[in-house]
Amino acid sequence: MSVPLNERLYRTEAVVLSRMDYGEADRILTVYTPHRGKLRVIAKGVRRPNSRLGPHLEYFTRCQLMLARGRELDTVTGAETLDYHRRLRTDLDAYGHASHMVELLLRLTEDREENEAAYSLLTASLRLLDDGVDAFAVTRHFELALLGLLGYKPELYRCVACTEDLTAVPNALSNRQGGLLCPLCRGTDGSSFPLSVNAQKYLRTLDRHGLGAAAKLRLDADLRNELEGAVGGYLRHLAERDLVSLKVWHSLAQGG
Ligand SMILES: [Zn+2]
Known part of the structure; x- marks a missing residue:
């Protein structure tokens, strides 16, 4: 957790989301933290073979960081691994799903916007993937829960029109209107597409009863593809929008 040490130094837990080589031996990292949200920091000399920091700053690692405030970027002065998540590096399926979750956080969250629940969701989901829990279920749960935490949850119970x-019945999902349309209103969004009754049931189960209940539902390959495509399309639509204005519109539309 985040504890101020003095004006220049501070400590925070973090998960490494992305890395970019910089200069001769440095790296710029994007990390996600419980109280400072998404943060870009610099780790100096980290690509040298004898770097003490290097081993603690791999993709998906949950670590404790010591940082010094800088004018542009804060500098990592110390790092300690809390959770290495070995399977995420050795199992291609787990790696792919973890990369997808990290990509969503990178695209859908703002820099330095605290969201402790989103941090907890990320660390819990990475741990479940690392423990070998069904990656499909963990990832769909992460997507839906993250949408809820960021204020973009699709309406699943009442027609958005x-x-x-x-x-x-196979109600239609409208990315533009942020949820399902009943058969009578489907025409209000020509780009909406019908979701099968079972796909709707799965999403409502995830939303109402969480991962444990959804993991008990039997899904064949067609249903998995349908769900992955539908939620993926919804997320892509969001990521391509101006997120701030969409959020305002969304909260007005839902009376919140
Ligand atoms: Zn309707």
Whole structure:
């Protein structure tokens, strides 16, 4: 957690989201932290073979960082691994899903915007992947929960146009309107597409009862593809928008 030591130095837990080589031996890292949100920091000399910091700053590592405030970027002065997440480096499937989750945080969150719940969601999800829990379920849960935490959760229970309760038919998902449309309102968004009853049921189960309940539902390959495509399309649509204005619109539309 984040504890101020003096005006220049501070300590924080962090997960390494991305890295970029810089200069001769440095790296610029983007990390996610519980109280400072997404942060870009510099680790000097970290690419030298004898660097003490290097081994603690790999992708997906959860670590304790000591940082010194800088004019542009804060500098890593100390690092200690808390969770190395070995499977995320050795299992291609786990690696792919972890990369996807990290990419979503990079694209959907603002720099230095605290969201402790999003940090907890990230660390819990990485741990589950590392423990070998079904990557599909862990990732869909991460996506939906992150959307909720950032204020972009798709409406799954009432039609986003007429606000009637939805029935068990293939309602259509509208990325533009932020949720499901009943069959009568489907025409209000020509780019919406029908979601099967089972796909809707899976998303509602994840939303209402969490990962444990959703993991008990049987999913065949078609349903997995449908869900991955639908949620992925929704996320892509969001990431391509002006997120701040969309957030305002969303909270107005939901009366929140
Ligand atoms: Zn409707």
